[in-house]
Amino acid sequence: MAGDGAGAWDATTGPRLTLCGLDRLMPLHVWVGPTGHVQRVGPTLAKLRPGEGLAGRRLLEVFELRRPRGVHRFADLLGRDGAKLQLSFRAAPRTSLKGAFVRLADGQGALLDLSPGLSVTDTVARFGLTGSDFPPSDPTVEMLYLIEAQSAILAESRKLNHRLDEARLAAEREALTDTLTGLRNRRALEHLLERLTDAHLAEPFGLMHLDLDYFKQVNDSLGHAAGDHVLCHVAKVLGEETRRDDMVARIGGDEFVVICRRCDDPATLDRIARRIIARLEVPIPYAGHVCRVSASIGTAISSAYARPTSARMLRDADRALYASKDGGRARHTLFAVAKPGVAGRKTS
Amino acid sequence: MHGLINTSIQSFVMQVYGNAAWSEICLRADLGFDRFETMLTYDDGLTEAVIEAAVDVLGKDRGAILEDMGHHLVTNPASEPLRRLLRFGGENFADFLHSLDELHDRVRLALPDLELPRFDVREHAPGSFSLHFDWSASGLGQAVLGAIRAMADDYGTLAVLDYAPRGVHGESETITVSLLESHHAAGRDFALARAEP
Numbered sequence: 001m002a003g004d005g006a007g008a009w010d011a012t013t014g015p016r017l018t019l020c021g022l023d024r025l026m027p028l029h030v031w032v033g034p035t036g037h038v039q040r041v042g043p044t045l046a047k048l049r050p051g052e053g054l055a056g057r058r059l060l061e062v063f064e065l066r067r068p069r070g071v072h073r074f075a076d077l078l079g080r081d082g083a084k085l086q087l088s089f090r091a092a093p094r095t096s097l098k099g100a101f102v103r104l105a106d107g108q109g110a111l112l113d114l115s116p117g118l119s120v121t122d123t124v125a126r127f128g129l130t131g132s133d134f135p136p137s138d139p140t141v142e143m144l145y146l147i148e149a150q151s152a153i154l155a156e157s158r159k160l161n162h163r164l165d166e167a168r169l170a171a172e173r174e175a176l177t178d179t180l181t182g183l184r185n186r187r188a189l190e191h192l193l194e195r196l197t198d199a200h201l202a203e204p205f206g207l208m209h210l211d212l213d214y215f216k217q218v219n220d221s222l223g224h225a226a227g228d229h230v231l232c233h234v235a236k237v238l239g240e241e242t243r244r245d246d247m248v249a250r251i252g253g254d255e256f257v258v259i260c261r262r263c264d265d266p267a268t269l270d271r272i273a274r275r276i277i278a279r280l281e282v283p284i285p286y287a288g289h290v291c292r293v294s295a296s297i298g299t300a301i302s303s304a305y306a307r308p309t310s311a312r313m314l315r316d317a318d319r320a321l322y323a324s325k326d327g328g329r330a331r332h333t334l335f336a337v338a339k340p341g342v343a344g345r346k347t348s
Numbered sequence: 349m350h351g352l353i354n355t356s357i358q359s360f361v362m363q364v365y366g367n368a369a370w371s372e373i374c375l376r377a378d379l380g381f382d383r384f385e386t387m388l389t390y391d392d393g394l395t396e397a398v399i400e401a402a403v404d405v406l407g408k409d410r411g412a413i414l415e416d417m418g419h420h421l422v423t424n425p426a427s428e429p430l431r432r433l434l435r436f437g438g439e440n441f442a443d444f445l446h447s448l449d450e451l452h453d454r455v456r457l458a459l460p461d462l463e464l465p466r467f468d469v470r471e472h473a474p475g476s477f478s479l480h481f482d483w484s485a486s487g488l489g490q491a492v493l494g495a496i497r498a499m500a501d502d503y504g505t506l507a508v509l510d511y512a513p514r515g516v517h518g519e520s521e522t523i524t525v526s527l528l529e530s531h532h533a534a535g536r537d538f539a540l541a542r543a544e545p
Binding site: 144153 | 436542
């Protein structure tokens with residue numbers, strides 16, 4: 001009775017916690033007696049070892065101490081008042097915990113205040129912990145909230161990036177594609193020619209310029225839909241008569257360019273061109289009618305030039321094309337370049 | 349307005365009224381596009397235009413649409429992450445209502461550019477709350493009502509909620525909540541952390 005009065009306590013010994021108060025402030029505590037045996041664990045820590053009584057067991061038998069290192073006896077740990085702890089259970093599941101080690105007054109042993117640290121998400125999920133398992137002052141729940149919010153936001157951002165990337169690729173594809181035939185367009189052709197005529201690459205190639213013959217008649221007699229049908233058919237034939245690496249571009253109404261990569265043999269190019277012409281001359285059925293076209297082709301070969309440029313080659317292929325047209329259409333002409341070296345020797 | 353708000357309206361209309369209704373709303377609101385992006389920010393005028401168009405197209409009054417939208421936002425399976433984040437507010441519905449006090453700051457931690465209203469939560473007697481907030485600039489107050497009503501269901505709590513708009517004398521928007529039964533029905537599951545799949 002006498003001890004209950006106000007002012008009867010001694011301020012110098014510090015506050016005396018009830019066990020219930022200790023549980024609320026530090027639900028993950030371990031109170032270890034002076035002999036190194038666990039006296040008591042907080043309610044949340046007890047949840048991490050369901051069905052396993054920890055009280056009465058040696059602290060260092062229950063936990064493996066990772067920090068401080070080299071401490072094997074409780075008596076040594078007692079000398080480390082205020083130490084930062086890193087430990088894990090010796091038995092599975094080997095949940096790791098971090099915390100503080102504080103020596104108690106009056107030979108009462110020591111108090112460990114623990115926390116799951118970075119393994120918090122796993123620990124909370126595994127043992128089904130809830131908000132009331134942590135003191136209100138502990139930011140664990142806020143941290144879990146933030147982790148979850150951030151991963152939801154990250155997932156949204158990833159989706160957005162993905163959609164933007166798809167849109168970018170589609171726009172790029174569209175910018176380089178002829179919408180009617182699905183072939184590449186003039187822009188795509190220019191990109192490729194720029195790369196191929198780069199002096200460092202020096203990859204030989206043949207450039208065929210193809211212009212349809214009698215296409216205007218198809219358009220005039222059967223209409224534009226028939227004309228479009230023919231153009232798509234031409235695109236299909238050109239795709240079939242070239243290799244995967246080659247490029248087929250539609251650069252104008254009925255004008256096409258074929259780039260035959262790593263091919264500068266005049267005979268081979270001539271064979272390809274003749275085959276294309278032959279196939280295009282096969283009548284094309286359309287809505288109960290047949291469309292008849294042919295093609296004239298002019299070809300320039302990169303290795304014929306000391307320094308090939310795309311403008312020069314396009315112009316020369318175009319000249320060869322007109323030679324084919326002038327020669328009666330439905331034919332192939334190779335542009336003949338006088339090699340500067342050869343020419344030089346001739347004049348000397 | 350944060351894209352999150354706009355996409356909420358969008359997915360509500362698309363899921364409940366169908367894609368055609370949403371396309372019509374976009375057309376009437378003169379958006380020039382028909383998909384909002386969650387992670388982008390849009391002019392506030394667009395949100396208002398969409399809501400006005402929705403009133404015309406869906407033939408319902410604004411308050412009803414907003415309340416349904418708030419409800420849908422919490423209950424539809426696609427927004428499970430949001431429901432979970434709200435459940436972090438507390439272990440029962442009363443705790444959740446108290447947590448609205450810090451909702452603004454909580455959301456700011458995760459999404460600094462999402463401007464949600466600040467709530468002033470008062471508990472007048474056990475089970476009797478009033479939530480004061482001011483989101484009148486957004487005109488979305490009734491969506492809050494729908495969302496809180498859905499959260500009561502989520503906790504399995506039977507509650508009566510009422511909404512009063514901003515008063516003529518500048519009184520803030522108010523939602524009153526009376527808890528009738530805190531364990532009326534089984535609430536939906538919530539675990540603080542989920543095991544990695």
